[in-house]
Amino acid sequence: xxxxxxxxxxxxxKSELLYTQKFAEHxxxxxxxxxFCGFVYVNNTPSQKYYNEYYKNQSKYxxxxxHEMHDEFxxxxxxxxxxxxxxxxxxxxxxxxxxGKLLDFIKHRGYKNLLGVEPAPECRIIAxxxxxxxxxxxxxxKFASKRKYDLVxxxxxxxxxxxxxxxxxxxxxxxxTNGMIYICVPDAERFHKKFDEPxxxxxTEHINFFTEKSLYQLMSNCDKVFIKxxxxxxxxxxxxxxxxxxxxxxxxxxxxxxxxxxxxxxELLPKNxxxxxxxxxxQRLLMTTKIRNKIFKFVDSNKNLIGKKLDGIDILSPDxxxxxxxxxxxxxxxxxxxxxxxxxxxxxxxxxxxx
Ligand SMILES: [Zn+2]
Numbered sequence: 001x002x003x004x005x006x007x008x009x010x011x012x013x014k015s016e017l018l019y020t021q022k023f024a025e026h027x028x029x030x031x032x033x034x035x036f037c038g039f040v041y042v043n044n045t046p047s048q049k050y051y052n053e054y055y056k057n058q059s060k061y062x063x064x065x066x067h068e069m070h071d072e073f074x075x076x077x078x079x080x081x082x083x084x085x086x087x088x089x090x091x092x093x094x095x096x097x098x099x100g101k102l103l104d105f106i107k108h109r110g111y112k113n114l115l116g117v118e119p120a121p122e123c124r125i126i127a128x129x130x131x132x133x134x135x136x137x138x139x140x141x142k143f144a145s146k147r148k149y150d151l152v153x154x155x156x157x158x159x160x161x162x163x164x165x166x167x168x169x170x171x172x173x174x175x176x177t178n179g180m181i182y183i184c185v186p187d188a189e190r191f192h193k194k195f196d197e198p199x200x201x202x203x204t205e206h207i208n209f210f211t212e213k214s215l216y217q218l219m220s221n222c223d224k225v226f227i228k229x230x231x232x233x234x235x236x237x238x239x240x241x242x243x244x245x246x247x248x249x250x251x252x253x254x255x256x257x258x259x260x261x262x263x264x265x266x267e268l269l270p271k272n273x274x275x276x277x278x279x280x281x282x283q284r285l286l287m288t289t290k291i292r293n294k295i296f297k298f299v300d301s302n303k304n305l306i307g308k309k310l311d312g313i314d315i316l317s318p319d320x321x322x323x324x325x326x327x328x329x330x331x332x333x334x335x336x337x338x339x340x341x342x343x344x345x346x347x348x349x350x351x352x353x354x355x
Contacts, residue, residue, distance in 0.1 A: 005043045008164040008208055009217050012036035015043055021202040031202055031209075039214045040188060042207035048162040052139050055119050055160075074155075074184055075105065077228055077235040081182065082109055085225055085237060090150035093117065093174065095140045095167070096157035100127030107133065117143050140170050148176040155184045159206045168218060172240060181222065181238045185210040190231040210234060262355050263289060269353065270327055272296040276318075276339050277332035278310050285331065286311050296326050301342070318342060327351040 006013040015032035018040065022028045029042040045051075086092070088110050094103050097116030100123070107114060116127060116135035124135040136143065141163075152171040161167050171181050188209035191201045201209075210218075212227060215236055222238035229235070266289050275282060275291075276299045285291045298315040300306065306317045321328070328350045330339045336354060343352055 005041070005045050005162060007034035007037060007039050008041055008162070009039040009214050010034060010037040011165070019199070019202070021199060023204050027204075029202060029204075029207070037214070037217060039217075040209040045162050045207050048139075048141070051160065051162060052119055057120075071232070073230040074233050074235055077226075078102075078105075078155075078182070078184070079109070081226055081235070081237050082106065082111075085180065086111075086151055089113065091115075091147070091176075092151045092153065093145075093149040094153040094155065095171065096154065096160070097123070097127070097133075097135055099123050100131045100133035100135055102153070102155055103127070103133045104131040107131070115149075140167055143170075145174060149174050149179060150176050151180050151182060153182045155182070156186075158183060159185050159208045159210065162207065164208060164218065172221070175240045177240070177242075179240045180225065181219070181240070183215060183219075183234075183236045183238065185215070185234055187211065187229045187232060187234045189213075190229065194231055212236075258355075265353065265355060266291050266294065269294040269329060272326045273353070274299055274316075274321070274324060274326045274328045274350070275331045276300070276328050276343075277330060277335065278302075278305060278315055279332055279334070281333065282331045283310070297324070299328070318346065321346065321348055321350065325350055327353060329353045329355075331355070 004013075007015065012034055014035040016035060017030055017032050019031045020028050021031060028044070030044045031040060032043045033040050090111065091113040092106060092111060092115070094116045097103055097118050100116050103114050103116050114133060116133060117138050117140060118124065118135050119137065119139050121137045124137050127133040127135040152174055154167070154171070158164055158167065168181070175181070186201070186206070186209075188201070189211040212229065212234055215227070215234060216224065219238045221241065221243075223241050224236070225239050226237040227234065262285075266285070269291075271294055273294050274297050275295050278298050278300045282298075292311060295313055298310055298313055299318055299321060300315050301318050305315050308315050328343065328348070330336055330352065332339060333355070340352065340354070343350070
């Protein structure tokens with residue numbers, strides 16, 4: 001059963017049909033352009049589960065795919081990337097490693113810590129026999145690993161996946177701090193520049209058509225380390241960056257500290273305190289502290305609130321304050337100065353407490 005797939009890059013679900021590629025009576029790919037980010041992809045794909053089964057059972061595929069992208073250009077760039085950015089003691093995981101030819105290439109450059117993941121079970125046996133490379137028979141989705149990796153490789157893989165974002169998120173979770181992701185995909189931007197067979201690029205297996213721009217979007221939570229295209233393939237390397245919290249941790253710990261001081265002040269309040277301000281702060285304090293026991297009356301200058309009750313306690317006008325000598329707590333940060341000014345203007349003799 002086919003599903004209508006949202007854009008794998010931006011998750012937008014509106015697209016424009018570019019072309020329908022027919023393969024058989026009931027098998028066609030609708031190639032669409034995302035209305036939001038411009039990514040071109042097949043939107044009537046079967047589920048990832050269908051593809052997992054498909055790739056598991058494709059024995060022909062095991063033999064052919066290993067040559068698909070590993071031509072002179074990609075090997076040369078990959079070799080450069082290894083030498084320049086990947087230390088020899090790195091732990092390396094290749095996703096969709098097929099029979100392990102690329103891992104063997106890496107092994108011959110002095111790397112020892114290598115592992116492949118590949119759904120087709122025969123690949124594990126061939127990789128062991130031909131290259132003495134360890135391969136786990138699994139999809140990336142199901143792959144469970146206690147250890148982390150310094151480099152995760154997607155070579156000629158992402159163009160096949162229905163859930164591209166999930167694959168990158170999973171890879172990201174498998175990386176050490178400062179770990180890297182290597183991505184090699186066909187360069188869709190240049191299909192027309194190296195025009196050959198009509199519609200030849202719309203194969204049964206390719207469902208995502210990447211450009212440099214779409215890779216940047218997909219990898220927006222990584223730093224680009226390297227990106228290069230020869231017009232056929234884009235070779236790229238991305239570095240995991242520390243997740244920024246934009247000071248949220250700091251804000252929360254500042255709040256905790258201040259809240260501690262507020263709780264102490266509430267504890268020290270006499271039982272007959274007048275609370276000036278019935279805004280969000282007061283309402284939150286009523287819900288989360290024992291301030292209720294300390295309140296005599298509320299005061300607020302908002303005419304819509306005067307005469308009403310909050311939590312069963314009267315809300316008075318500031319004009320009424322002359323009748324009471326109870327201490328007043330200014331329960332507002334936003335209007336703290338304004339309220340203090342008001343108490344001075346009214347020449348109130350009450351004790352004034354602030355947070
Ligand atoms: Zn999109």
